[in-house]
Amino acid sequence: MSRMGRVRAETSAGWRSFVRRRTAVFFTFFFPVILIVIFGALVRTDPAGGGLFTEPPAYYVPGYLAVVVLFTPLSRMGSEVARHREGSRFEKLATTPLTRAEWLLAQTAVNAAIIGLASLLILGLVILLTGANIAFSPLLVPYVLVGVVCFCGIGAMLGSYTDSQDGAVAASNGIGLPLLFLSETFVSPELLPGWFGPLVNLSPLTYFARGVRAATYSGAETAAVAGVDPALANLGILAVLAVLAFALGARSIPQTD
Amino acid sequence: MEAVVDATDLEKVYGETVALSGASLSVAQGEVFALIGPNGAGKTTLVRALTGTVEPEGGTAAILGASPAAVDRDRLGVLPQEFSPPARLSARELLAYYAGLYEDPRDPADVLADVGLADAGDTWYENLSGGQQRRVCVGSALVNDPDLLFLDEPTTGIDPAGRRTVWRLIEDLAASGTTVVLTTHDMAEAEHLADRVGLLADGSLVAQGPPDDLVREYGGSSRLTVETTADPDAFADLEYPVERPARGRDRTPEAAVVVREIDPAAIGSVVDYLEARGIEYTGLSWAEPDLEDVYLALAEPAERERTARLEGERGDGAADESDLARTGETA
Numbered sequence: 001m002s003r004m005g006r007v008r009a010e011t012s013a014g015w016r017s018f019v020r021r022r023t024a025v026f027f028t029f030f031f032p033v034i035l036i037v038i039f040g041a042l043v044r045t046d047p048a049g050g051g052l053f054t055e056p057p058a059y060y061v062p063g064y065l066a067v068v069v070l071f072t073p074l075s076r077m078g079s080e081v082a083r084h085r086e087g088s089r090f091e092k093l094a095t096t097p098l099t100r101a102e103w104l105l106a107q108t109a110v111n112a113a114i115i116g117l118a119s120l121l122i123l124g125l126v127i128l129l130t131g132a133n134i135a136f137s138p139l140l141v142p143y144v145l146v147g148v149v150c151f152c153g154i155g156a157m158l159g160s161y162t163d164s165q166d167g168a169v170a171a172s173n174g175i176g177l178p179l180l181f182l183s184e185t186f187v188s189p190e191l192l193p194g195w196f197g198p199l200v201n202l203s204p205l206t207y208f209a210r211g212v213r214a215a216t217y218s219g220a221e222t223a224a225v226a227g228v229d230p231a232l233a234n235l236g237i238l239a240v241l242a243v244l245a246f247a248l249g250a251r252s253i254p255q256t257d
Numbered sequence: 258m259e260a261v262v263d264a265t266d267l268e269k270v271y272g273e274t275v276a277l278s279g280a281s282l283s284v285a286q287g288e289v290f291a292l293i294g295p296n297g298a299g300k301t302t303l304v305r306a307l308t309g310t311v312e313p314e315g316g317t318a319a320i321l322g323a324s325p326a327a328v329d330r331d332r333l334g335v336l337p338q339e340f341s342p343p344a345r346l347s348a349r350e351l352l353a354y355y356a357g358l359y360e361d362p363r364d365p366a367d368v369l370a371d372v373g374l375a376d377a378g379d380t381w382y383e384n385l386s387g388g389q390q391r392r393v394c395v396g397s398a399l400v401n402d403p404d405l406l407f408l409d410e411p412t413t414g415i416d417p418a419g420r421r422t423v424w425r426l427i428e429d430l431a432a433s434g435t436t437v438v439l440t441t442h443d444m445a446e447a448e449h450l451a452d453r454v455g456l457l458a459d460g461s462l463v464a465q466g467p468p469d470d471l472v473r474e475y476g477g478s479s480r481l482t483v484e485t486t487a488d489p490d491a492f493a494d495l496e497y498p499v500e501r502p503a504r505g506r507d508r509t510p511e512a513a514v515v516v517r518e519i520d521p522a523a524i525g526s527v528v529d530y531l532e533a534r535g536i537e538y539t540g541l542s543w544a545e546p547d548l549e550d551v552y553l554a555l556a557e558p559a560e561r562e563r564t565a566r567l568e569g570e571r572g573d574g575a576a577d578e579s580d581l582a583r584t585g586e587t588a
Contacts, residue, residue, distance in 0.1 A: 009357025013343060013350070020345035020381075087341030092397070094310045095335035095407075096358040255310045 006098045010106035014080075018110060028076075028114060032067040032122050039186070040064075040130040055188060057132035058217040062209040063185035064126055068118040069144055070205055073111050073151035074158060074176045077249075078168030080107060081159025085254060094255040101250040108152040108246075115148050137215035139231050146235065146242045147208045153245030154204075160252035184209045204245070207238040261286045261321060261405055261436040262307060268315030269302050269460075276302040277313060278460035284438055284453075289431045291451035292440040293548070295556050299460040300440040301338050304409050307438070308335050321405055331360045334403030338410050338440075340394050344383035348374050348393045351382060352400055359401035372396040373422040388415040395423055399430075406430065408439040412446060424450060444549040454548065458559030468548050475554045476546030481516040481524060483531070485538040489514050495530055497523075519543070 019025060039060070043053055053060070084090050093103060119140075126132045155172065162168045181187050182196070183205035189197065200206050211234030214222040225233035262284035269277040276299045284290040292300045305311035307318055309325030321328050342351050352369055356362035369378050372392040374385075382390060391414050398406060408427075412420045427450055431437055441447050447454050448468045455465035464471055481497075492499040498517040516527060521543055531538055 006358050009354055012357075013346060013354040016350065017343045017345050088337040088339050089342065091305070091310050091337045092335065092340055092342075093358075095308050095330060095333055096355070096401075097330045097360070098358045256305055 003102060007102050007106045007109070010098060010103055011109045014107055014110040015113065018076075018114065024076075028068075028072055029118055029121060031071070032064060032118055033125060035067055036064055036122065036125045036129060040126060053186075056217075056219060057126065057130035058134050058219070059188075059213065060130075060186060061123070061126055061132060061134055061216055062212040063180070064122050065119055065144065065212060066147075066180055066183070066185050066205055066209060068115045068122065069147040069208060070151055070180055071172070071176050072115050072118065073108075073148055074155045074172035075169055076111060076114075077107060077152050077155025078158040078162065078172045079165045081156055081253065082162065082165040082168040085159070086165070088256075090254055091256045099250075100253040101246075103253065104152065104156055104246065104250045107156075108149055111152050112145055112148045115144060119144050133218070134216045135218060137231065139215040139235060140212065142235060143208060143212050143215070143238070146239050147205075150204050150208075150238060150242035150245045153242065153247070153249030156249030157245075157252045160249075160254055179203050179205050184213075204238060204241045207234040207241070210234045211238065259286060259322075260284065260319075261288075262290070262438060263320075264303075264307060264316065264318040266316035267303065267306050267313045267318060269299075269306060269311060269313045275460050277306065277316075279316070280306075280457065280461050281316075282455055282462055282465060284436055286436050287431055287434045288452045289427065289437040289439070289450050291447035291454045292438065292457055293442070293444065293447050293454060293552060293556075294457035295560050298457045298556070298559075300457050301409055303457065304335075304338075304407050304438070304440060308333065308407050331401055332404040334398040334401060334406040336394055336398040336408045336411055338413075340397075341390075342382060342394065342397065345381050347379050347381055348385065348389075348396075349378035351393055352396050355397040356400040361402075362400050363402050365400060368396045368400050371399065371426055373419065388419045391415050392419055392423065395426070399426070404435060406435055406437045408437065410440055410442065412441070412443065420446070444547065444552060448548045456552065456555050458556050459563050463555050463559060464551070471551045472546050472548060474551075476548075476550040477554065478518040479520075479543065479545050481519050481527060481541060481543045482513050483516065483527070483538050484513045484540040484542075485531075485536060486512045487514070487536045487538070491534065491536055492516070492530075495527065497527075 039053065040057065123134065127134065158171045158175070159168045162171050182192070182200060183203040184200060185205065189200065192200070210222045211231055213220040214230040214234065222230040222234070224230050225237070228236075260283045262282065264283070265281045267277045267280040280299065280303055282290070292303065294300055302311060306313045307320055307325055309328065312326075318325055321332055323329070346354065349365060349369060352365035356365045356368075366375075366378075369375055372395055374389060374392055374396070377385060377389055382393060385393065391412070395408065395411050398408065411427075412423050415423060424446070427437055427439070439450070451468060453466055454468050454471060455462045456471070457463070464475060466474075489499050489501045492514060495516065497519045499514055500517065501514050519527070524541065524543060528541070
């Protein structure tokens with residue numbers, strides 16, 4: 001079987017396993033929906049006021065997308081790796097022609113399909129509930145895909161270095177939540193202390209947020225990077241980080257437990 | 258005949274636990290080799306070292322003419338000991354999934370039939386019985402029609418009929434030239450299936466050979482078990498050696514004496530002896546030595562040595578089951 005055939009077999013098994021866990025499917029889509037309802041429809045943005053949510057609704061689109069682009073891979077990959085470890089599945093797979101990178105690629109494909117659907121739902125709801133004025137740039141597609149690759153790699157590392165499903169989920173929450181709010185998603189840089197700026201630059205999600213905002217929000221003031229259009233430059237940076245995270249994630253997957 | 262599995266002086270240590278200590282074995286093509294030994298003896302580690310999922314710290318290993326890490330995985334089939342595949346795929350989907358990972362797989366429907374689950378093919382794995390689940394797992398190791406098959410406790414949890422199905426399957430595979438290395442705690446399974454048996458104790462193979470040879474060398478003599486509360490001294494005039502084994506040892510009832518080195522034709526003379534002296538007994542059973550006797554003769558002393566060594570290392574005489582459990586079946 002070719003590499004494509006192996007990845008297809010693994011992707012098919014991963015997809016079926018996911019859609020048959022109804023609770024997981026429900027909450028994968030419910031989580032971003034409830035967040036949009038709370039922040040977008042109940043709290044609402046207030047451009048004239050102070051504090052959080054003072055930007056126009058379109059500013060927060062990268063944040064809402066980040067809920068699934070960040071959290072879903074972190075928690076799904078973390079628990080999937082832990083589940084595989086507990087069932088000696090990696091030990092089995094290590095004796096087949098499937099490589100660790102192929103396994104991670106297949107799981108990334110499953111996540112990309114789930115997150116692609118969730119992203120469409122989020123964009124629809126954001127427009128419907130908040131009246132956000134969004135430019136539908138084709139760059140949204142590579143941003144979501146590259147973001148999923150990046151965070152699947154990080155999720156695989158979390159699952160590999162924690163010792164249980166519980167541990168993986170706790171770790172993904174512990175890392176995901178700060179990243180979600182401190183990566184120029186919901187909290188604009190002006191609201192953070194000056195010394196925090198360099199730390200924001202360490203988060204891969206920052207480049208996702210900057211790039212998506214530059215591509216979809218006409219009022220974005222995202223700076224160009226070395227003279228390159230910010231929508232493309234941030235995609236490039238995110239892609240480099242994604243390749244690194246994917247390679248490290250694949251390498252971290254254990255063979256025995 | 259060319260060795261399909263060839264390992265010399267394998268060493269593996271987990272922390273302070275020695276899992277393999279100079280383990281060596283060689284398995285020829287088409288041979289069925291059974292590894293037996295107590296929990297924590299190193300069976301699973303040895304299988305992992307031979308399949309490339311654990312890297313030994315010392316020694317050399319080769320399978321199918323290559324190092325385990327570099328072997329052509331299309332030719333290798335492996336069933337890990339505590340393997341649990343995705344729970345919400347049907348038996349048919351699981352076999353198709355694993356078949357999809359290989360270059361030239363068998364038809365999953367044929368494998369499903371081979372493991373006796375043609376009627377349960379559409380049932381999710383999590384809804385199958387424990388024995389059926391294990392048979393699906395066995396099937397997952399067969400989907401690529403491997404030249405070399407490692408089965409780590411393949412029949413654990415399978416009912417007798419299912420076990421026979423798996424046994425027939427292994428026999429057919431060996432007859433068609435597949436080399437099989439299996440681990441088991443079922444001595445009958447090892448004796449029934451294996452061309453050769455290796456007894457692993459404390460990380461090394463303390464004996465290996467055809468089951469009959471091992472039984473002849475280490476199994477001791479035939480025995481007649483007399484279920485009685487009478488003292489062995491009451492048998493003093495019998496012309497055969499008589500002993501009362503320790504409680505629960507040597508597969509005897511708790512109240513019994515064992516008459517050794519007796520031919521089945523002479524059992525009548527023992528009955529006459531019992532009745533002449535008015536010795537009450539509730540049952541008689543005669544048995545040839547078998548692989549379990551070999552196991553008890555070789556593995557138990559090794560286990561006692563290991564326990565004593567653990568006690569010595571701890572220096573407080575407190576080595577107990579937890580020490581052995583820590584090494585675990587996965588050690």
